[in-house]
Every structure is written in C-alpha cells, then in structure tokens.
Amino acid sequence: MQRGVLRQIAMVMRTLGIGGTAGERLAKSWLVVVLLSGWFVASFGELGLNVWLPIIASIGLILIIVTIILKDSVFSRADLRWLFVPAFAVILGWIDPLWSSPMQWDQADHLQTANRYLGRWSWEPFHQDMDFSFRPKIMSGLLAIEMGLTGRRYEVDVVPFACLVACGWQIQALAERGNRLLGGVIAAAVVLSLPTMLVFGRTGYLEALATGGLVMTFRIALDALNDDFLNKADYIGLGIVASLVGAVKYPYLYLGISLPICIWAMNRHRNEIPVFLGSWILFQLPFLVSDLIDHGSPFASFEPQALGVVNSMTEEVGNYSLAMAIADLSAEIGFTLLVCFLTISGLWIRQDTLRRFPVMASIALPSVVIFTVVLDFGYPRYHLPWLSVLICVTCNWVFQNLESLAEEAKINTEIAGSFLVMLLLSHHVTSVVADSLENRERNLSVIQYRERYLDEFIEIGNHLPTDAVVLAGFDITLGVRFGVPTYRFGPSDDPIHDSIEVVDATHVIIGGGVSRFDWESDPLYILGAPIDPLASSSREVVYASLWATNSTRGNYHRSASMIDVDWSSGHEGDVFLASGGVNVSAPDDWSIIEIIDLRDKSSTGKEAMDMIFGKEGDATLICDGEGCMQEFLVPEGTRYLVKVGLSDED
Structure with missing residues (x-):
C-alpha cells in the first residue's frame, strides 16, 4: 500500500x-x-x-x-x-x-x-x-x-x-x-x-x-x-x-x-x-x-x-x-x-x-x-x-x-x-x-517610525484586562498584539457610541502618533462620548489614549446630544464649551457635574484632555461632582468645558 x-x-x-x-x-x-x-x-x-x-x-x-x-x-x-x-x-x-x-x-x-x-x-x-x-x-x-x-x-x-x-x-x-x-x-x-x-x-x-x-x-x-x-x-x-x-x-x-x-x-x-x-x-x-x-x-x-x-x-x-x-x-x-x-x-x-x-x-x-x-x-x-x-x-x-x-x-x-x-x-x-x-537609511527610519507608533499602542494596551472587548482604528493590527477581541469603529455620525453598542465594547483606544479617523483628533467629540479615561501613552503632545466605556453615560448619550442651550460654543454628547462672558445655567432636568477652565478662549477641549492624562498644560479643574455650581458667569479671556448629567444620576 x-x-x-x-x-x-x-x-x-x-x-x-x-x-x-x-x-x-x-x-x-x-x-x-x-x-x-x-x-x-x-x-x-x-x-x-x-x-x-x-x-x-x-x-x-x-x-x-x-x-x-x-x-x-x-x-x-x-x-x-x-x-x-x-x-x-x-x-x-x-x-x-x-x-x-x-x-x-x-x-x-x-x-x-x-x-x-x-x-x-x-x-x-x-x-x-x-x-x-x-x-x-x-x-x-x-x-x-x-x-x-x-x-x-x-x-x-x-x-x-x-x-x-x-x-x-x-x-x-x-x-x-x-x-x-x-x-x-x-x-x-x-x-x-x-x-x-x-x-x-x-x-x-x-x-x-x-x-x-x-x-x-x-x-x-x-x-x-x-x-x-x-x-x-x-x-x-x-x-x-x-x-x-x-x-x-x-x-x-x-x-x-x-x-x-x-x-x-x-x-x-x-x-x-x-x-x-x-x-x-x-x-x-x-x-x-x-x-x-x-x-x-x-x-x-x-x-x-x-x-x-x-x-x-x-x-x-x-x-x-x-x-x-x-x-x-x-x-x-x-x-x-x-x-x-x-x-x-x-x-x-x-x-x-x-x-x-x-x-x-x-x-x-x-x-x-x-x-x-x-x-x-x-x-x-x-x-x-x-x-x-x-x-x-x-x-x-x-x-x-x-x-x-x-x-x-x-x-x-x-x-x-x-x-x-x-x-x-x-x-x-x-x-x-x-x-x-x-534609500536604505530612509527605509530603516520608516521601519523605526512604524515600530514606534505600534509600541505606543502596546504601551497602553498593557492596561487592558484579559476579558476586554476593544474598539480601535487599527483594529486587527492591534488585536493580534493585545490578544483580545478588537474591532474597528463603524461608519456612523457618532462612531464611538454606536460602535460600543454594536460590539458591546468595554474599552476604546483613540489617537496616537498615527490614527485612522479624522475625529480622533477632535477632543470635544471624544470628551463627549460615553467613555471614561484610563491611561495614555508617554508622548506629550499627540498621544494614544485608553478609555473605559461608561454605560450610564451611554444610556443618556442620545438625549444629551439633543440638548439645546444658548450659551454653548460647542456641544458633543454631554459636554459643552462655554466662552468668556456668557452666563451658564444647567439645562432642565440636567445637572452640571464637571467644570474645567481651559485657559484658552479658542480652545476645542484639547487642554482638558491633557489635564486629565497628566500632560503639560494650563487647564485646571474647577469642580467635579455635586459641588459644581449650576449657574455661573464664564470670565472673559478664557473658555470653560462643562459636563452635564441627568439630575437623578449625579
């Protein structure tokens, strides 16, 4: 035979x-x-x-x-x-x-x-x-x-x-x-x-x-x-x-x-x-x-x-x-x-x-x-x-x-x-x-560049638990390195919130020296998404960040996105920008739960992210939680970031 x-x-x-x-x-x-x-x-x-x-x-x-x-x-x-x-x-x-x-x-x-x-x-x-x-x-x-x-x-x-x-x-x-x-x-x-x-x-x-x-x-x-x-x-x-x-x-x-x-x-x-x-x-x-x-x-x-x-x-x-x-x-x-x-x-x-x-x-x-x-x-x-x-x-x-x-x-x-x-x-x-x-030396530098931006993601990936379900722009590339289910943000007008719901994500990775989506460089959109900060890479100016999903914020995210106030200079989810000289008051049925002085009258919220992750910057936390004022005047020459929550959730 x-x-x-x-x-x-x-x-x-x-x-x-x-x-x-x-x-x-x-x-x-x-x-x-x-x-x-x-x-x-x-x-x-x-x-x-x-x-x-x-x-x-x-x-x-x-x-x-x-x-x-x-x-x-x-x-x-x-x-x-x-x-x-x-x-x-x-x-x-x-x-x-x-x-x-x-x-x-x-x-x-x-x-x-x-x-x-x-x-x-x-x-x-x-x-x-x-x-x-x-x-x-x-x-x-x-x-x-x-x-x-x-x-x-x-x-x-x-x-x-x-x-x-x-x-x-x-x-x-x-x-x-x-x-x-x-x-x-x-x-x-x-x-x-x-x-x-x-x-x-x-x-x-x-x-x-x-x-x-x-x-x-x-x-x-x-x-x-x-x-x-x-x-x-x-x-x-x-x-x-x-x-x-x-x-x-x-x-x-x-x-x-x-x-x-x-x-x-x-x-x-x-x-x-x-x-x-x-x-x-x-x-x-x-x-x-x-x-x-x-x-x-x-x-x-x-x-x-x-x-x-x-x-x-x-x-x-x-x-x-x-x-x-x-x-x-x-x-x-x-x-x-x-x-x-x-x-x-x-x-x-x-x-x-x-x-x-x-x-x-x-x-x-x-x-x-x-x-x-x-x-x-x-x-x-x-x-x-x-x-x-x-x-x-x-x-x-x-x-x-x-x-x-x-x-x-x-x-x-x-x-x-x-x-x-x-x-x-x-x-x-x-x-x-x-x-x-x-071109050999240039190609070697390209390899080093690619290694560096992946190392940045791996650095924050070390904070992931073994049962994490992750959303990231470079989903498959990072997934094989993290060893946990990792999915790409889907096409949507609100990709973070909607993608979290689709895959039941527990964690989100955003930004970095190289990113896939334009919105990853939009701090206001990120801060207004139903996620909480966990860690960032060691880079200072442009860095990757790791966030945990927040089901409470996710539950009222759509209704928060529909809030209409006359004092806002920018609005995403439950986060607003308030410019100097305007009177801020909590919307009906909502409470102000966080205020950050961005120290920049044209800021889009980047200073708040830097403060949250311990980077260099001038932003300061004014209040967080029940001690926040529900009505106040924003001083001239600056801009505040204001976060709200449902009154029965604060």
Whole structure:
C-alpha cells in the first residue's frame, strides 16, 4: 500500500513538471509543498478542527517529497543555479529592509486567522461590512505552522522567506524552459527586484504566493496540455494546482473555468474535464463547507470580492483605470520594457500559436483584463503575477535567440532586439538595486517610525484586562498584539457610541502618533462620548489614549446630544464649551457635574484632555461632582468645558 501511495505521488509530481535532477525537483516542488501545507492547516482550521495534526503532517510531507526526490535522482553541478534565488533574496532583503516592518494591515488579518486556528481565540474582525474574516486562508494556514512551532503571536520570519523563494524558483523554472538556464536566472533577478516585490514579496501579503502560483500553473499547463498523451493524473494535478492558486487569492478562481475551456479548445481528452473539475472542487470544498456551516452560504467568503467585480462592471466604485494601471506598471518596470514584454510575448506565442495561445489566453490574459480594465480599484502589486509570466516568456525568447547566435554567428533583427532587451533588463535591475541602496537609511527610519507608533499602542494596551472587548482604528493590527477581541469603529455620525453598542465594547483606544479617523483628533467629540479615561501613552503632545466605556453615560448619550442651550460654543454628547462672558445655567432636568477652565478662549477641549492624562498644560479643574455650581458667569479671556448629567444620576 505504501508503494502504491508513493507511486501515485510520483505520477502527480510528473504532472506538476517536477522532473530532472534532484535540485530541479526540489526547486520545482517547493511551492507545491508550501501550498499544500497551508491548505491542509487552513482546511482543518476553518472546519474548527485541531490543527496540530496537519502541522505535523506538513513537516512529514516535506520529508516524503525529499525522500522521493533523493530516491530517484541525484544532484548535479548545474543544480547550483537554484541557489541564486535564496541568495539574491537575502541580498535584496538587506538592501531594502522595508519588508521587515512590523506586520500590520492585511498581514495582521492573516495573523489573526492563524491565531484562531491555533485556538488562541475565537473572535473574528469586522471587515468591509462583514462580521467575519473572509480573506483567502492558505497564507493563514502557513503562518499558523510557524507560529505554532515558535509560540509567537504576531511575528513570523521563515514562512514569508520560504514563499518568496518558492516564487522565485517557479519564475526560474518557467523562464529556463528549453534548457535556457541563464534566462531563468535573469528572469528571477528581474521579478525579485521589482519595486513592489521588494516591499511585499517577503511578507505575509499574498503577492509571492499568487505570483509563483500563476507562473507555476502556466508552466504546468504549457507542459501538460502540449503533451501528446495525457492520463488522469495529469488532469488531477492541473486541477489541484489551479484550485490552490485560487485559494491563495480569490480572483484566480477563474482558472477553474478558463482551464477547462482551454482543454476543450485544444481538444485534449475532453472527457477528462470532469476529472479536472473534480480535483479543483475537492480543494475548495473545506472552505465551502466551512462558510455554509458558519455563515449560511458556501460562497460567503467569495461574495464581497465578487460583488466588487460586479459593481466595478456596472457602476463606478473607484477611480482606478487602464491609464492608472499603465502608470503603475511603468513605475514598476518602465514603459519601454512594458512594451517589450507585450511585444515579445506576442512573438513567443507566434512560434507555436496553436499550443501557446490557448494557455496564455486562459491563464495570464484574464488576470490582465481583471486588474487593468474590469476593477475600479487596484494597486501595483495586483499586477505582479501576470507581469511575471510575461517577464519569464521574454527572457526565454531572448536567450533562445542568443543561443542561436552562438550557433550561427549571424545577427538578425530578433537577435539585435534580444541584446536591446538584455540591456534594458540589466539597467532595470541595477537601477532598482542602486536606488534601494541610496534609500536604505530612509527605509530603516520608516521601519523605526512604524515600530514606534505600534509600541505606543502596546504601551497602553498593557492596561487592558484579559476579558476586554476593544474598539480601535487599527483594529486587527492591534488585536493580534493585545490578544483580545478588537474591532474597528463603524461608519456612523457618532462612531464611538454606536460602535460600543454594536460590539458591546468595554474599552476604546483613540489617537496616537498615527490614527485612522479624522475625529480622533477632535477632543470635544471624544470628551463627549460615553467613555471614561484610563491611561495614555508617554508622548506629550499627540498621544494614544485608553478609555473605559461608561454605560450610564451611554444610556443618556442620545438625549444629551439633543440638548439645546444658548450659551454653548460647542456641544458633543454631554459636554459643552462655554466662552468668556456668557452666563451658564444647567439645562432642565440636567445637572452640571464637571467644570474645567481651559485657559484658552479658542480652545476645542484639547487642554482638558491633557489635564486629565497628566500632560503639560494650563487647564485646571474647577469642580467635579455635586459641588459644581449650576449657574455661573464664564470670565472673559478664557473658555470653560462643562459636563452635564441627568439630575437623578449625579
């Protein structure tokens, strides 16, 4: 039985194009191992099962693959070329260290899910009007492996590097087709040094996995669909790869539709298309079942992005356009090189149109259309996968021509063009490296800046109890660091009060050196919200603050917000500003319970916050509680902050 399993694995490995020397097989299979490991852990995690079995199995999978490879093949001197990608990745990582910034934003979402898989908590953040985390799960599964083994909660090192190396090896493998080994090295150097790949490739973002995945699918389809004889294992392997890439990033789910169309168009054993679809669906099944159980629809996680595509096609939801996409790509690679890639890809297809065009049209072209024409929103990193396919094809074509020059010593138009492209590629790589070296110190200061503003939040987060439910602008980023449920303020005219009611929050974090919302710098709005001060960071002028929710103030917050008095210069909730020279009197049914002299006739309440948190300032507390005057004249040249409470609550 064991031999039968190994034989089946070997057949699928053949389908995945994992052949040749030991070095080739290790390099080409690494991304498959990475994706399967992430999928295995994520599948268990999404179904609410213990993930330690798949974590251990993932380590076993690596050992099995290595055993199979070393059993049937040996290393050769040519395998040294596969060391280029990890070595170059390390060098680029030192040259441009931005990848080592604290993991936040989208990365924090994957960290949050990974911690949930490990059983460290069960809460999920709100995101894009959804009350659960709907991002693709394979990266979360991979992060859970490392975090489970290291015990860390919001830092990973090995997985992002492993993903980047796996991506680089797929680039190298596609570009060196036909034994153009130097073409593979050049293509890997170009892709790894793309500015966006420099920043996002070695992180918890999905760009390295998506890029390597699409390139791998292209390479495998090019081999498998152009073979004169395909067996069932070929279709199973192709379906698995296409499904895994779609599970990495949802837009690439189109491969489950476009590849069967490609198989049909190429007349390749059409009766085996159900086999392809079966393997494709099988690897989506755990996530479909999980969504059905937890959210009532098997497509719950896909719906937000599918809706984004539909809205982009039917109405204008953003300002991203083809012109902006071209501008992004030009900034990434240069307009001249972009034109070269498009032109040479066409020439490469013409060399074997019937075999190459269907593969390009079914794998890379839909990505081009989706991210440059269809979507009304986008970022340069969205273009990395299809752009990398074109770079691989270009390098393969260039070195094919240069090899023919060595054989015939005759220069024609294509060879001259190949020399020009090589010069442009060399200039691109050296320019990016030179610019990154020049900006290295600035990038290091950016990293320090990001560490400082997160440290500020962590400082006040130390005051949180273990049963806290927190509201914060940077909800997921802070939640993985605090280890307690943390949600973002929702869209509302009164975001603090309304968000407290929605999530039953116990604590609120506001402000800081970096904040998400404009109202976080509005002291009057903050002071008038149903929250009480607890702690602040050690910064003096602009600082983060921690507040506890006050249910009593919350109960009368809406009615307090509707109070109308003629002496107010500003009003939020149960707090008013009273300028010099006005007579203040308590509103009917309300009592004045706090008065602060702001010592500034144009103050908006910032001085009161500084006083509350013990910062430097001139504001003074006049009264607090039952001893407050219910009617008084505000002296000229200053402004008072007045807080009221219901008469039966004071």
